[in-house]
Amino acid sequence: KELAKELGLSTWREITTLSVTRDTRGRGNAQKTNQYARWIGGEGAGEAADVTLMDTETAQVTPSEVTLALIKGAVENGAQLIEGVTVTAILTNEEQEGEAADHPRVSGVVLEDGRRIEADKVIVAMGPWSTKVQDWLNIRIPMTGIYSTSLMYTAENSPEAKEMIMKEPRALFCSEDNYGSHLEVYPRSNGDVYICGCGGSRYVTEEELRNYEPSPGREVADSSRATAAYQSFNSLAPSITQGRLPDVTQACMRPCPPDALPMIGHLPGVEGAYIAAGHNCWGILWGPVTGKIMSELVLDGRSSIDLKHFDPKRFGGRMSTPVGRARGRHRGEQQVGEQW
Ligand SMILES: Cc1cc2nc3c(=O)[nH]c(=O)nc-3n(C[C@H](O)[C@H](O)[C@H](O)COP(=O)(O)OP(=O)(O)OC[C@H]3O[C@@H](n4cnc5c(N)ncnc54)[C@H](O)[C@@H]3O)c2cc1C
Known part of the structure; x- marks a missing residue:
C-alpha cells in the first residue's frame, strides 16, 4: 500500500x-x-x-505497472537500462588467473552482442532461467x-x-x-x-x-x-x-526451486555474485521486498531480515564438476580450454 x-x-x-x-x-x-x-x-x-x-x-x-514504475524509479536514480540483449556469461577473475584463483570474484558480464560490462557485483534475477548461471559459475542452482x-x-x-x-x-x-x-x-x-x-x-x-x-x-x-x-x-x-x-x-x-522457496542472497564461492530468483507464484508480491533486501546486501553488506531459509547455499554451492556438461572451462556456451 x-x-x-x-x-x-x-x-x-x-x-x-x-x-x-x-x-x-x-x-x-x-x-x-x-x-x-x-x-x-x-x-x-x-x-x-x-x-x-x-x-x-x-x-x-x-x-506491468508496478514493474515499469520500479524500473523508472531505478533509472531516475542513476541506473542504466539495457533492453533486448541477453547476458551470456558472468566473468570472474578466474578468466584471467585460471583455476588457480584462490579467491574467485565477479569482474563483469558478457552480452550476446559481445559487449562486456565491468562489474564488481552482479545480481542474477533471470527468473526460471537463473539456473543457466550454474553453467557460468559452477554453482548449483536447481530450478523448475x-x-x-x-x-x-x-x-x-x-x-x-x-x-x-x-x-x-x-x-x-x-x-x-x-x-x-x-x-x-x-x-x-x-x-x-x-x-x-x-x-x-x-x-x-x-x-x-x-x-x-x-x-x-x-x-x-x-x-x-x-x-x-x-x-x-x-x-x-x-x-x-x-x-x-x-x-x-x-x-x-x-x-x-525444489523446495519452492526463493533463493535470495550471496551465491556461495564467488565474491560479488548474488541471486534473487525462484519466487514461484509469489514474485509479484515479493518482488519489491526482495529488491529492498538485495539493495541492503549490495550497499550495506547485510540484510535487515534473516535470510537463512533463502540461502542459495542450501543446494550445495560451488561444484567441482559442472552437472551435465563436459569438463573444462566455458565462457557462455563456448569451451575455453584448460581441461583439468
Ligand atoms: C499464471 C501466473 C499467475 C501468477 N500470479 C501471481 C500472483 O497472483 N501473485 C504473485 O505475487 N505472483 C504471481 N505469479 C508469479 C510471478 O509472476 C513470478 O514469481 C515473477 O514474475 C517472477 O519474477 P522474476 O523477475 O524472478 O522472473 P521473471 O518474471 O521470469 O523475469 C525474469 C527476466 O529475466 C530475463 N532473462 C532471462 N534470461 C536472461 C539473460 N540471460 N539475460 C538477460 N535477461 C534474462 C527474462 O527475459 C525476464 O525478463 C504468477 C505467475 C504465473 C505464471
Whole structure:
C-alpha cells in the first residue's frame, strides 16, 4: 500500500475475494445467483457454483505497472537500462588467473552482442532461467519452470462486461472443475478480466531451461488448456464471456526451486555474485521486498531480515564438476580450454 502510494500506482486497490466451489456432479440449480456478484452464474450458466466470501481487502496491482514504475524509479536514480540483449556469461577473475584463483570474484558480464560490462557485483534475477548461471559459475542452482496458460477479456472489446465488472469487482478462487481447471479470476481496475489456473501446467526441467527452452518471452499458450479454461469460465460467468473466445491467450513461467522457496542472497564461492530468483507464484508480491533486501546486501553488506531459509547455499554451492556438461572451462556456451 505504501509503495503503491510512493510510486503513484493507479492500478493498486483492495478487492473483495470470493471462494467458488464448482459443482462437478452436474447437480444443483445452474441459474443460481449469489449476493456478491451478479455476473457469476445467472442465465446461461452451465453449472451451479457455491460462492462464499474469502476476504474483503485483497491487495491487487497490475504487474506491468508496478514493474515499469520500479524500473523508472531505478533509472531516475542513476541506473542504466539495457533492453533486448541477453547476458551470456558472468566473468570472474578466474578468466584471467585460471583455476588457480584462490579467491574467485565477479569482474563483469558478457552480452550476446559481445559487449562486456565491468562489474564488481552482479545480481542474477533471470527468473526460471537463473539456473543457466550454474553453467557460468559452477554453482548449483536447481530450478523448475512451471509453464502455465492464462486468458484475458479486455475491457475495450467487452463494454457490457466491463460495466458489470466495474460495478462489482470481485476476484474469484475456484475449486477444481469438470474441465481440469481451477480458475483464478482477476478483474482489473480498468475493466479487463485476467484468468489463470487453467490447469495442466507443464513442468520445464532445469536442463531445458539451461538450453533456453523456451527462451525468455517466447512462451506460447497451450491451446487445449486455453479451450478448457474458456469452457469453464463460460459456464461460470456467461454474462462476461457472452459466448466470445478470450481476446488474449498467453503463457508464462513461474520459477520454482525444489523446495519452492526463493533463493535470495550471496551465491556461495564467488565474491560479488548474488541471486534473487525462484519466487514461484509469489514474485509479484515479493518482488519489491526482495529488491529492498538485495539493495541492503549490495550497499550495506547485510540484510535487515534473516535470510537463512533463502540461502542459495542450501543446494550445495560451488561444484567441482559442472552437472551435465563436459569438463573444462566455458565462457557462455563456448569451451575455453584448460581441461583439468
Ligand atoms: C499464471 C501466473 C499467475 C501468477 N500470479 C501471481 C500472483 O497472483 N501473485 C504473485 O505475487 N505472483 C504471481 N505469479 C508469479 C510471478 O509472476 C513470478 O514469481 C515473477 O514474475 C517472477 O519474477 P522474476 O523477475 O524472478 O522472473 P521473471 O518474471 O521470469 O523475469 C525474469 C527476466 O529475466 C530475463 N532473462 C532471462 N534470461 C536472461 C539473460 N540471460 N539475460 C538477460 N535477461 C534474462 C527474462 O527475459 C525476464 O525478463 C504468477 C505467475 C504465473 C505464471
